[in-house]
Amino acid sequence: MTNIPALEKISSNKVFEGHLEKYKFKSNALGGLDTQFNIFIPRASNGSKVPVLIYLAGLTCTEDNGAQKGGFFTPAASQGIAILFPDTSPRGAGIEGENDDWDFGTGAGFYLDATNPKYSKHYNMATYITEELPKVVEAAGLPIDFSRQSIFGHSMGGHGALTLYLASKTKQYRSASAFAPISNPSKCPWGEKAFKGYLSGGVEEALAKYDATELIAKATDPLHILIDYGTSDDFYKKGQLLPENFLKTARDAGYDEVQVRVRRHEGYDHSYYFISTFASDHIHFHANFLKA
């Protein structure tokens, strides 16, 4: 009846009394390519379903970076929250030029659905994250309650978390948070390059769905957003992140700091050392809503 791909388990590591499991499957959203993900399942699940936090990683990363370096499992284990780590793009599509740049193509899917015919068969990370992956995980019988989802991410993954949260018509996610997110991609080189490449309508097409600052300008629903960034982040200094644009637009749209909190941290950079420092804050932020 259904055509939900089956999971193949690759590995399982016990961690903080729970398990980090790695799976792969043939993704329809990604044009039939194999894709891998990690999922942390806390011991607290004990068979009964637990809420889940989706972690979207940044440029060049895979499903492993957040799992290995994020420092998420201490608080996730104590809160009884699962964490799902997808990859950052399809891999092996075989599209010409796909592996030429570190900020476009492989490892740089930007969590959107491509409309440029060159990419539209495979580069559909938005559909993959919001629709296919939850279905596949659920069908496999993993103890995850997808009615209690939140989403967070780093850099390009912060962009993904904010935009998938803000653009969701079904209020799929209860809360969103981001470490050093690309907050206004239509106005930064990374975002412009990605939108011109993946979307047949270019940057203009991205405004309505894939730019967090554009999205929050028109938002009206109650929001739960936390953003952290550091002043020694080279990409922040080069204007790739633009969190001030997001913050100002959020305030102009009437969101106060209870609903949209943006924290600026002196001396922190773009690395996982920065992420791990504030990891616990983010998990506990989401726990407020996931366990409400």
Place this chain on the structure above:
Amino acid sequence: MTNIPALEKISSNKVFEGHLEKYKFKSNALGGLDTQFNIFIPRASNGSKVPVLIYLAGLTCTEDNGAQKGGFFTPAASQGIAILFPDTSPRGAGIEGENDDWDFGTGAGFYLDATNPKYSKHYNMATYITEELPKVVEAAGLPIDFSRQSIFGHSMGGHGALTLYLASKTKQYRSASAFAPISNPSKCPWGEKAFKGYLSGGVEEALAKYDATELIAKATDPLHILIDYGTSDDFYKKGQLLPENFLKTARDAGYDEVQVRVRRHEGYDHSYYFISTFASDHIHFHANFLKA
């Protein structure tokens, strides 16, 4: 007057309100080769000197693995303890065959001083860790109090931590701990291969200095040792670690579980996921002695 090599700073990342700094220098102990290390300096130092924990990594690792994946900084920051992460071997010695195996040569220095002339110019990790590195760090003016040192490590680095602790005639380290250590290397394939290669006297030569089980059999001083290992650790199952030998010998030598604690954990493996799970326990164990 002195001939202490100068440090060159490679990078600095703010983490948990302290800093992780990476340096390199030309090491005399390693035959004049460049070597790198990381050091976490907690904010608590604030200019005044802090105690230090040396972390010795395992086979194939560098100074980065523990820093990136160990999960040590949350507890180290709260306890005000520095962590020093050396590399696992000299690099680039140019010795024939040095890069052929993952468990010997580059990335596999075994924390000993080689006596085989083929290796004895460069492979002197014991002298490097116990003598040169503290001197170099101190001479550079970093705020570390080397009169308060303890040592820990993983796998081959657990072997290093236990043997350097037990063999020290000066009681250089206040305590030692290890994750999945090679505990009786003269009786396992990894250790036999290393000793036959690095030592002109082979395994026999290693017994007096480089085998933790042999060393504890003759120990008489009060000891502070903590060891954790997992039952799903493939290297444990293959007989590379032999923690039971160490434990039995320690008990036979009169050490009770207050002085030598060996914990067996159901289902954990050899990975950094295992290490990160018990990282906090180890930091707090050492804090008892470093801050006494």
